[in-house]
Structures are given as structure tokens and as C-alpha cells.
Amino acid sequence: MSKKILLEHIATPNLTNIDVYMGTGGYKSVEKAVKTMTPDEVTEEVKKSGLRGRGGAGFPTGMKWSFLAKNTGKPSYLVCNADESEPGTFKDRYLMEHNPHSLIEGMITSSYALGANTSYIYMRGEFTWIFPILEKAIDEAYSKGFLGKNILGSDYSLDLYMHPGGGAYICGEETALLESLEGKRGNPRIKPPFPAVWGLYGCPTVVNNVETIADVPWIVNHGGDEFAKIGIGRSTGTKLISACGNINKPGVYEIELGLPVEEFIFSDEYCGGIAGGKKMKAVVAGGSSVPILPAELILKTAKGEPRLMTYESLSDGGFATGTMLGSGGFIVFDENACIVRNTWNFTQFYHHESCGQCSPCREGTGWMEKVLHRIENGHGNMRDIDLLVDVARKIEGNTICPLGDAAAWPVASAIRHFRHEFEYHILHPDKVKDRNHAPVPTLQEA
Ligand SMILES: Cc1cc2nc3c(=O)[nH]c(=O)nc-3n(C[C@H](O)[C@H](O)[C@H](O)COP(=O)(O)O)c2cc1C
Ligand code: SF4
Numbered sequence: 001m002s003k004k005i006l007l008e009h010i011a012t013p014n015l016t017n018i019d020v021y022m023g024t025g026g027y028k029s030v031e032k033a034v035k036t037m038t039p040d041e042v043t044e045e046v047k048k049s050g051l052r053g054r055g056g057a058g059f060p061t062g063m064k065w066s067f068l069a070k071n072t073g074k075p076s077y078l079v080c081n082a083d084e085s086e087p088g089t090f091k092d093r094y095l096m097e098h099n100p101h102s103l104i105e106g107m108i109t110s111s112y113a114l115g116a117n118t119s120y121i122y123m124r125g126e127f128t129w130i131f132p133i134l135e136k137a138i139d140e141a142y143s144k145g146f147l148g149k150n151i152l153g154s155d156y157s158l159d160l161y162m163h164p165g166g167g168a169y170i171c172g173e174e175t176a177l178l179e180s181l182e183g184k185r186g187n188p189r190i191k192p193p194f195p196a197v198w199g200l201y202g203c204p205t206v207v208n209n210v211e212t213i214a215d216v217p218w219i220v221n222h223g224g225d226e227f228a229k230i231g232i233g234r235s236t237g238t239k240l241i242s243a244c245g246n247i248n249k250p251g252v253y254e255i256e257l258g259l260p261v262e263e264f265i266f267s268d269e270y271c272g273g274i275a276g277g278k279k280m281k282a283v284v285a286g287g288s289s290v291p292i293l294p295a296e297l298i299l300k301t302a303k304g305e306p307r308l309m310t311y312e313s314l315s316d317g318g319f320a321t322g323t324m325l326g327s328g329g330f331i332v333f334d335e336n337a338c339i340v341r342n343t344w345n346f347t348q349f350y351h352h353e354s355c356g357q358c359s360p361c362r363e364g365t366g367w368m369e370k371v372l373h374r375i376e377n378g379h380g381n382m383r384d385i386d387l388l389v390d391v392a393r394k395i396e397g398n399t400i401c402p403l404g405d406a407a408a409w410p411v412a413s414a415i416r417h418f419r420h421e422f423e424y425h426i427l428h429p430d431k432v433k434d435r436n437h438a439p440v441p442t443l444q445e446a
Contacts, residue, residue, distance in 0.1 A: 067196040
């Protein structure tokens with residue numbers, strides 16, 4: 001059994017109750033931090049831990065915290081990004097629903113480190129059933145003196161607020177989230193300035209993912225060095241992975257970073273292999289935004305080494321043969337899956353969710369959706385494939401926020417690795433006209 005940090009006590013009945021949570025050692029980090037450590041010492045432990053942001057980009061958390069502007073005469077804020085709307089990613093909601101105090105404890109210790117006296121959890125609007133769970137947990141934390149004035153008799157005070165979003169994927173982008181929290185339309189801001197300097201209400205702000213923040217109590221309790229011993233190289237600690245698609249055991253798993261991808265997919269401890277004994281065709285390893293990889297490339301790097309669940313190993317080979325750990329949304333496709341249909345499906349999502357500020361994203365996602373629709377429905381022509389590549393290339397790197405890249409990469413990578421499936425759709429329109437058409441033959445059979 002691998003090391004568990006976030007899900008260690010997940011099977012404990014009534015873990016959402018603060019007394020039960022405290023019975024598992026919960027809230028010890030708050031006492032340790034506010035009574036025995038300075039805020040800088042907490043940040044130092046997080047730096048030593050090597051913890052990287054679990055929201056997708058993998059930016060080192062301690063370094064991000066140290067960028068927070070100091071002595072500005074303005075308040076500082078910690079904002080938790082609980083928007084989790086990326087297709088394939090459902091780990092944060094699982095943690096918040098089943099272990100809400102782990103996030104609240106993390107918010108308190110992290111806010112202390114950042115000198116924030118007011119903090120927010122910005123939650124995806126659709127998580128209506130999780131909202132009351134967290135509100136109740138926050139009330140319990142106030143009643144035990146972990147929140148409010150002079151926490152546990154110290155001179156540190158913190159108020160924590162929940163804020164529901166309106167249900168837009170773009171509000172997960174940190175500056176769009178801040179706009180939305182300020183009561184405006186969730187449009188991403190042009191950066192710089194970054195939130196560490198100009199964040200919520202123009203004040204220094206750190207935005208961190210749910211899982212990132214929930215890791216902090218363990219780091220405070222055990223020390224950054226202990227956290228850094230878990231994992232491999234610059235990928236330290238554990239990671240929540242939400243696994244779905246054509247596997248035997250979909251669900252949320254906590255892995256030690258460095259686990260071989262093959263073990264994750266095929267061992268009974270995790271996904272339990274491909275459903276129905278079928279062959280695996282492809283994997284999207286880090287949520288819908290990351291490049292799709294065919295079976296042989298997700299199991300081994302281009303150099304022939306076993307691919308590991310780490311930031312570095314998954315991206316080995318760059319965009320030619322690699323992908324990204326991203327937000328940990330692991331989607332597995334079996335031999336019957338239609339890559340063209342899936343790419344069209346993802347692209348509809350990005351077109352719908354584009355905020356429309358930049359022309360390449362606003363127009364390009366619409367173009368890609370239309371072209372993919374006609375290919376999938378048997379009305380495409382061969383020039384469409386290069387047209388898609390061209391549009392994707394023109395979006396990539398030319399937008400205000402990374403949603404443009406997130407829309408371009410799935411299309412470009414699907415064509416890079418599964419071009420023959422696109423060609424098959426164009427050459428055999430009669431065979432693909434049904435929504436649930438027969439599997440597209442492999443490259444060898446086509
Ligand atoms: C379109 C888009 C959606 C995003 N959605 C989320 C999200 O739901 N949750 C999240 O933590 N980060 C999301 N991010 C990343 C955030 O902008 C930001 O990098 C992250 O919250 C930082 O936290 P971390 O350093 O702890 O990972 C999104 C980014 C983009 C471009
Ligand atoms: S890339 Fe897309 S979502 Fe991001 S700011 Fe531009 S139009 Fe909006």
C-alpha cells in the first residue's frame with residue numbers, strides 16, 4: 001500500500017464532523033503553526049517540501065508564496081480555487097465532500113503563513129451539495145476557536161468565507177476567478193501584474209488549488225523534508241488522481257508521485273485494467289486540456305523507459321511524445337473509442353466556455369468545433385485535417401489565458417497521433433454516420 005496523506009482517514013465514518021476529524025489528528029497543524037512557528041517558518045517548510053500546485057500548472061507552492069508582495073500597507077488574501085470544472089477531473093470535489101476539514105485546516109495554516117486575515121474558498125456553482133458541507137465545517141471550526149479572533153489564544157485572527165461561482169469553467173483561471181469574486185464577469189486579466197502583487201481588490205493575493213492547500217497541514221506537522229522524501233525528484237509527495245473512462249475501477253486515488261503509469265492502469269489497487277478485457281487505445285493523463293497519447297506512448301517514454309506518474313516523466317518528449325500531469329484527470333480510452341468524436345466533444349466544451357476576449361480563442365474554437373463536426377459526421381474533406389492543425393497552431397500561445405492552449409492541444413495531439421482515424425472518417429463517410437459507429441480500424445487495418 002502506498003503512502004496516503006489526504007485520503008489516509010477517508011474511510012472513517014462521520015469524518016465531516018470536527019470531533020471525528022480531530023480524533024484522527026486533525027487541526028494539530030493550526031496549533032503548531034500559530035503557537036510555535038512564525039509565518040516565514042511555515043513558508044520555509046512548504047518550500048522544503050517541494051510541493052507543487054495541484055491545480056494543473058505544477059508551480060512550486062513555497063516559491064509562489066514568497067512572491068507575495070510585502071509591506072504594501074494593504075491586506076493580503078488567500079483564495080482557494082475550488083472551481084474544478086475541467087472534464088475528467090473530480091478529485092477536489094471528492095476531498096471537499098468527504099474530508100472538508102482537511103481543506104479548512106489547510107486554509108488556516110496557509111493563511112497564517114501568508115499573513116492573511118480574510119480568506120475565501122471560491123467554489124464551482126454546480127457543487128450545490130458540497131457548499132453546505134463546507135459551510136457546516138467552517139461553523140464548527142469557528143466554534144472550536146480555529147477561526148475568528150485570536151485563534152487558540154494567539155494574536156492571529158482569520159475569517160474564512162465561501163463564495164459560489166456561477167458555473168463557468170473560465171472562472172477556474174485564477175485571474176478570472178478574482179474578477180468573479182469581486183462581483184464582475186469572470187474575464188481573465190492580462191498579466192503582469194500577477195495576483196501576488198495585484199490580486200483580489202488590487203491587493204497581494206495567493207490563489208491555490210484545494211489539494212495544494214490540503215497538503216499543507218501534513219507538511220507543517222511532519223516537516224517539509226519528510227514530504228520531499230515521498231515521490232521522485234522534483235515531483236514530491238502524493239497526488240490525487242481522478243480516473244475514469246473505459247477502466248474497471250473508476251474513482252479517486254491517492255498515488256505516490258513516481259508510480260509507473262502501467263501499474264496505475266492495470267493493478268487492482270488502482271484502475272484494475274481495461275473494462276471488458278479490451279485493449280487500451282489512448283489516455284488523456286491530466287484532464288481534457290492536455291495532449292492525448294496513444295497506449296504505447298503513455299506506458300513508455302520515447303527513450304523506452306517506463307513512464308512514471310510525475311510532472312517530468314509524463315512530459316518527457318515534449319509535445320511530440322509527451323503530455324502533462326495537469327490536474328490529475330486520467331481518462332482512459334479502449335480500442336472501440338472514437339478519437340474524432342472525443343476530440344469534437346472536448347472542442348465543443350472549449351468553444352462554449354471561451355470568454356470571448358481574444359479573437360484566436362473565440363473564433364478558433366468555433367472553427368475547430370465546426371470542422372470536427374463535419375468530419376465526425378462524414379462530411380469532411382482531406383484539407384480539413386490540415387485546416388484544423390493550422391487553426392490550433394494559430395490559437396496556441398496567442399491568447400490572454402491558457403484556455404486557448406487547452407483548446408488547441410487536444411486537437412493538435414489527436415491529429416498527431418491518430419491522423420488515420422480522421423482520414424478514415426473522411427474516406428468512409430457511410431461507416432461513421434451513426435452516432436455510435438463501429439470502431440475505426442487501427443492504422444494497420446485501415
Ligand atoms: C481555463 C482554466 C481553468 C482552470 N481551472 C482551475 C480549477 O478549476 N482549479 C484550479 O485549482 N486551477 C485551475 N486553473 C489553474 C489556475 O489558473 C491556477 O493556476 C491554480 O488555481 C493555482 O493553484 P496551484 O498553484 O495550487 O495549482 C485553471 C486554469 C485555466 C487556464
Ligand atoms: S484565451 Fe479564451 S478564455 Fe482565455 S481570455 Fe482569451 S478568449 Fe477568454
